[in-house]
Amino acid sequence: MKRKWLISCLAGCLVLSGCSGLKNIQDTTYVVAIGMDYDEEKEEYIAYLQALNFANVAKVEGGKPTEPIPIFIASATGETLNLAVGNLYKKSEPPLFFGHVETFVLSQRIVRNHFKEVMVEIGRNRSLRHTLRVMTTDENINEIFNIKALFNYPAVYTVLFRKEKNEVYQDEIKPVALMDFLRAYYEPMGVAKLPNVKIDSQTWKADGKYPIVFFDGYAIFQQQKFIKVLPFKDAVYTNWLLEKKVSLDQRVDEEGKLVAAVKLATPKMKVKYKKGTTTPKFAIELFVPADLIEKIKDIPEQKLTKLVEEDIKRKLTSIYKNGVKNKTDILNVGEKWYRKHPKQYRELKKSNGFYLDKDSLTNLKVKVQIFHFNSYKYEQRVD
Numbered sequence: 134m135k136r137k138w139l140i141s142c143l144a145g146c147l148v149l150s151g152c153s154g155l156k157n158i159q160d161t162t163y164v165v166a167i168g169m170d171y172d173e174e175k176e177e178y179i180a181y182l183q184a185l186n187f188a189n190v191a192k193v194e195g196g197k198p199t200e201p202i203p204i205f206i207a208s209a210t211g212e213t214l215n216l217a218v219g220n221l222y223k224k225s226e227p228p229l230f231f232g233h234v235e236t237f238v239l240s241q242r243i244v245r246n247h248f249k250e251v252m253v254e255i256g257r258n259r260s261l262r263h264t265l266r267v268m269t270t271d272e273n274i275n276e277i278f279n280i281k282a283l284f285n286y287p288a289v290y291t292v293l294f295r296k297e298k299n300e301v302y303q304d305e306i307k308p309v310a311l312m313d314f315l316r317a318y319y320e321p322m323g324v325a326k327l328p329n330v331k332i333d334s335q336t337w338k339a340d341g342k343y344p345i346v347f348f349d350g351y352a353i354f355q356q357q358k359f360i361k362v363l364p365f366k367d368a369v370y371t372n373w374l375l376e377k378k379v380s381l382d383q384r385v386d387e388e389g390k391l392v393a394a395v396k397l398a399t400p401k402m403k404v405k406y407k408k409g410t411t412t413p414k415f416a417i418e419l420f421v422p423a424d425l426i427e428k429i430k431d432i433p434e435q436k437l438t439k440l441v442e443e444d445i446k447r448k449l450t451s452i453y454k455n456g457v458k459n460k461t462d463i464l465n466v467g468e469k470w471y472r473k474h475p476k477q478y479r480e481l482k483k484s485n486g487f488y489l490d491k492d493s494l495t496n497l498k499v500k501v502q503i504f505h506f507n508s509y510k511y512e513q514r515v516d
Contacts, residue, residue: 161230162205164291168274169214170240171247177210178247180217181238182229183278185290206278206289214254220318231260235309237291238278238330241271244352244359256315263312269352269362270330277330280346283337291346293330301399302379306348306365306372318354321478322488323469326351326371329362355461363463367452373461374402374419374449382426385440392430393437395503397445398422404466407495411477412488413470416496421445424505434503442499453494460487 168181184205211217222229243251254459255261270277282290295308306328317325331349334342351368353360363371373379377399385393391508400421407414423441432440456463467488481488 162225162227163233164229164231165233166236167234168238169243171242174271178214178217179210181274182207187345202383204279217344234261235265237265237267238274239269243267265286265311266308267311267314268328268330280478281343297485304381306369307376320468322471323353323462323465354460360459360461370448392432394423395441396426404469413466414495415466421501423503425503425507425509428509440502441501445499446497454491457489457491
């Protein structure tokens with residue numbers, strides 16, 4: 134009996150040890166980023182794949198590869214997105230695997246003319262996760278995919294693959310996940326935004342120019358329509374206002390001359406809606422914790438905070454008015470309004486006009502409090 138049990142056990146082990154359906158990690162081409170462009174003359178989509186092999190992602194002692202590892206980029210064209218990507222299968226060995234795609238880069242030509250079709254195809258594709266990052270660019274996608282991180286680190290250490298992190302984003306634009314973008318994109322009110330990628334060849338050098346990629350602004354969408362690319366200065370300020378864990382370094386000017394520099398931590402913004410209106414009418418209260426980084430000129434604390442408050446008011450008002458001019462709800466005040474006022478929203482839907490104007494923002498209060506003075510001496514204020 135014991136012998137029969139042993140034979141059965143060994144037979145089972147032989148069956149289980151086959152694992153014939155599994156592939157070794159080095160026998161697969163891991164696609165980590167997809168780029169999409171469109172040729173207007175040929176009316177064809179252009180697909181770019183950025184792929185890594187095992188050596189690109191393996192950990193080595195010291196955290197740095199011992200020798201340069203090439204970045205593999207494939208491209209093909211097709212009448213549809215799927216046909217373009219499909220043309221690469223027969224020319225790719227080891228076979229392509231899309232289970233680890235982390236980034237999708239779309240050209241401005243796609244964004245301006247074929248964005249809805251592309252979004253539908255991305256959302257429908259079961260091989261792509263909804264947590265992947267989506268971004269736009271007006272640069273050559275092939276060049277973007279060929280750029281490595283600093284110190285010749287692999288491309289997976291560039292901003293294209295940046296994940297949500299726990300620490301604060303300092304003067305940076307945060308990445309946007311596909312599911313977060315689609316949630317905002319299909320909202321009837323408010324904006325959706327995607328980071329815009331640029332190449333910089335001037336900042337870093339190593340035996341010559343060393344190009345890097347960075348987020349240079351936001352592509353803004355309102356009611357499923359692309360509106361414009363918001364430049365970095367306004368984009369990073371909007372990011373600071375609306376996102377968590379974002380801080381800004383801000384110069385403080387008095388009569389056009391620099392007097393100090395402060396760090397603005399993540400603000401607390403309250404939007405208060407006026408009742409009984411057919412369109413959003415609202416007031417904003419903004420509390421901003423800050424640190425004094427550098428004092429260029431002796432200036433009383435109260436005057437310093439007042440200058441910072443006035444500067445924030447001026448910039449926020451300018452961003453809002455420029456948004457209204459372009460018929461975009463940059464501050465996303467409409468998204469909460471329509472949920473709280475369903476009857477008014479149903480009436481508003483009958484109109485084709487934009488729901489904000491320069492007078493929709495009825496009041497703006499900004500309170501700045503400096504918590505740390507970086508060893509600069511100030512008298513204790515008594516309120």
